[in-house]
Amino acid sequence: MNDSVPIPTLPSPFRLIATLGGIAMLSGLLVVMAYEVTAPHIARNRREALQAAVFEVLPGATVRSNFFIDASGMLPLPDEDLARANLFAGFDDDGRLIGYAIEGAARGYQDIVRVLFGYDPNREIVIGFTVLESTETPGLGDRIGVDPAFLANFTALDVSLTDDATALRNPVETVKQGEKTEPWQIDGISGATISSVAVGNGIRDSATRLLPLIRQHAGGSN
Amino acid sequence: MPPPARPAAPMNWETFTQGLWKENPVFVMLLGLCPAMAVTNTAMNALAMGVATTFVLVCSGLLVSLLRNIIPKQVRIASYIIIIATFVTITDYAIQAISLDLYNALGAFIQLIVVNCVILGRAEAYASKHPVFNSLVNALGMGVGFTFALLCLGGVREILGSGTFFGVMLFGERFQPWSVFVLPPGGFFVLAFWLVLFSTVRRARERREKEAAHAA
Numbered sequence: 001m002n003d004s005v006p007i008p009t010l011p012s013p014f015r016l017i018a019t020l021g022g023i024a025m026l027s028g029l030l031v032v033m034a035y036e037v038t039a040p041h042i043a044r045n046r047r048e049a050l051q052a053a054v055f056e057v058l059p060g061a062t063v064r065s066n067f068f069i070d071a072s073g074m075l076p077l078p079d080e081d082l083a084r085a086n087l088f089a090g091f092d093d094d095g096r097l098i099g100y101a102i103e104g105a106a107r108g109y110q111d112i113v114r115v116l117f118g119y120d121p122n123r124e125i126v127i128g129f130t131v132l133e134s135t136e137t138p139g140l141g142d143r144i145g146v147d148p149a150f151l152a153n154f155t156a157l158d159v160s161l162t163d164d165a166t167a168l169r170n171p172v173e174t175v176k177q178g179e180k181t182e183p184w185q186i187d188g189i190s191g192a193t194i195s196s197v198a199v200g201n202g203i204r205d206s207a208t209r210l211l212p213l214i215r216q217h218a219g220g221s222n
Numbered sequence: 223m224p225p226p227a228r229p230a231a232p233m234n235w236e237t238f239t240q241g242l243w244k245e246n247p248v249f250v251m252l253l254g255l256c257p258a259m260a261v262t263n264t265a266m267n268a269l270a271m272g273v274a275t276t277f278v279l280v281c282s283g284l285l286v287s288l289l290r291n292i293i294p295k296q297v298r299i300a301s302y303i304i305i306i307a308t309f310v311t312i313t314d315y316a317i318q319a320i321s322l323d324l325y326n327a328l329g330a331f332i333q334l335i336v337v338n339c340v341i342l343g344r345a346e347a348y349a350s351k352h353p354v355f356n357s358l359v360n361a362l363g364m365g366v367g368f369t370f371a372l373l374c375l376g377g378v379r380e381i382l383g384s385g386t387f388f389g390v391m392l393f394g395e396r397f398q399p400w401s402v403f404v405l406p407p408g409g410f411f412v413l414a415f416w417l418v419l420f421s422t423v424r425r426a427r428e429r430r431e432k433e434a435a436h437a438a
Contacts, residue, residue, distance in 0.1 A: 010296065016297050019292065019294060019301065023293075023305065024304055030308050042315065042318045042319050045322045139383070139399070139405065
């Protein structure tokens with residue numbers, strides 16, 4: 001410490017570095033402590049949020065199990081391993097398969113819209129839908145998560161596969177409000193066209209990618 | 223080294239109330255407007271943002287004041303930023319642990335507390351020059367003032383824009399909400415309204431004080 005040095009003199013570079021280094025170390029200590037304390041709570045919150053979403057899109061489901069599915073097969077994952085899972089199976093109290101919850105994502109009006117939808121492999125339809133993450137305009141685009149007429153699209157949306165089970169027979173598409181004529185169409189929300197199209201695209205892309213894999217590895221009716 | 227500690231400003235009620243009214247960060251100093259506009263679409267978000275910012279203000283004020291005689295002038299801004307970023311990160315984890323819904327609603331604005339000029343402003347203008355207890359009280363006052371301002375914005379915007387206050391339905395089913403108030407333009411309208419109110423009150427008080435001084 002050079003307390004008596006007149007003001008114009010610079011402190012030694014060593015002192016500057018030591019001060020910044022010391023503060024950075026203190027900072028690191030505090031951040032790591034906060035992380036250690038909060039990490040289990042954050043993980044539990046994430047698990048609960050996903051659990052709630054999975055049960056919401058698979059009406060009647062009370063038990064969830066996680067899977068990772070790709071061309072090589074369907075790999076069961078432990079309950080805590082949510083980060084790698086891309087498929088969630090939902091079972092009822094008697095252990096019967098209700099369906100699979102699958103995540104979809106597509107570009108919306110503001111940002112990527114992430115959705116979760118429930119797939120019933122026996123009837124080959126979408127049986128539930130919820131928005132996981134969206135920053136769509138409040139009052140307009142964010143109605144994709146709450147508008148009852150829009151949500152009614154996802155009680156029996158047709159996602160049946162072609163006979164060779166490689167693709168959707170009819171790709172899911174979003175049409176203008178009131179113009180839905182086919183079971184694979186989503187009746188959009190006027191005033192939230194881009195957001196409702198994003199939902200349709202997200203479901204179509206994920207369904208096209210994952211449903212053939214589910215058919216191949218899990219069978220159509222187990 | 224900073225010159226020997228100046229006689230500290232006396233600690234009084236003003237140390238706390240400064241931030242509430244006379245130097246309210248949002249309504250008088252017009253600082254920290256980015257979060258003030260961005261997350262005040264509901265009263266709950268406004269309150270959460272205000273509390274988070276207050277926490278960072280108080281903790282960083284405390285640490286900056288504690289270290290004020292150790293940190294050389296040349297690296298003070300860098301030091302303050304590290305200190306502020308530390309507490310913002312802690313806040314970020316804490317909010318995720320408390321409620322993911324809240325965390326998602328506040329979005330990037332939690333992390334952006336790092337660059338809230340109210341906090342760096344307090345560190346530079348007050349905490350680095352005053353003893354620990356004064357800095358603590360002053361930061362708390364500023365935080366409460368900031369929270370109050372955010373609630374003023376968020377309350378009005380939620381009531382008009384959604385017909386609710388803290389999620390409680392106010393007007394019944396038939397109320398047609400003015401969605402514009404929860405959108406960014408509504409934030410500007412409501413802010414302008416509060417600024418007019420605040421400056422009118424301030425001018426009136428200044429005029430009264432001047433007249434009183436004349437009369438004396």
